[in-house]
Amino acid sequence: MKFETRAIHAGEKPNLKEGGSGDVAKPIHLASTYAREKVDVPTAGYEYSRTDNPTRDALQERLAALENARHGLVFASGLGAETSLFLTLLQNGDHVVAFDDLYGGTRRLMTRIFNERFQVDVSFVDARDAQQVAAAINERTKLVWLETPTNPLLKLCDIKAIAELAHRHPGVVVGVDNTFMSPYFQRPLDLGADIVMHSTTKYLNGHSDSVGGALMMNDSDLYARLKFTQNAAGAILSPFDSYMILRGTKTLAVRMRQHQENALAIARFLEKQSRVNRVIYPGLASHPQYALACAQMSGFGGMLSFELDSDVEGAKRFVEALHYFALAESLGGVESLIELPAVMTHASVPPEERRKIGLADGLIRISAGIEHIDDLIEDLEQAFSKI
């Protein structure tokens, strides 16, 4: 099956057997527990809904199929998925190597909880250079954590090269947060990563009305350990949200194509504006890692950032003047969103760290929605007159 077909059929086959209802869409199984006839035999394998739930199982199968993975697990949020992964792999005294330009919440989880509370060391490196990742690995390293492209500076790292270098050290797991590209444009497991993580809140659900997270992997032993944590720590995704994301993934391919088309058109428009100093989008030839973007991804996604030729106040006036771009955190929904990372999504990153990675106070991030591009461009044009 091709991607678009898997996105509709994987995990959601109508039950046409005797007693089956033939539902074309997977029902939402709300029961918390499952009755059995005999003490020793759970009915259809289900015992208690934290452990296994039919709607959640369907989504896990769907997401695994989309990432070309053998296994999938879903959690209450993207950070819930990361917490469950870190609890599974890490303990006191272990070491993690991570990209220095991570999603702010991931960085906070690593530093404020796993480092401060559980003494897990984290080295943040510029993973655009694979050698810097390799050089930071030591005998205590258990995890290399990557995001590509990063948020909001859209820096890329070479998953294949880093996985090869990291796997020279037995026992090091390479994880990739694939939220920005979605499996439609990038499949890290095919490039050598061991585990892929998603905030399903973003493109996979795609409609800004559900919070969730996922982990996909091929290794059955790693899967068994994570499945144990999913049940033992309990950060599961609800049946309702599982249904929402199953529904969202059916249109992932068509949405991603439109997100990308709009993002590219907006990036080209912004490049021509005299009040714009810099546009960052992996699909522009001006992106310093354009060649890697073309090699590693099958598209460039719907996220872009730019710097206005103005101070923070001018940037605030610009984003507040827009009509169709909602001024909001998050991304990946059908509606266009805009935000100022330094004061919103990345406010938890210390100012000196923001300066180090190149995140200017006036940087503006756009999540291009799938509205008509003419309306979006017209909206941006009128906002330029308000700076």
Ligand SMILES: *Cc1c(COP(=O)(O)O)cnc(C)c1O
């Ligand atoms: C949103 C996001 C997360 C966190 O996911 P939640 O669902 O909000 O917990 C992690 N990584 C990236 C890249 C994100 O955009």
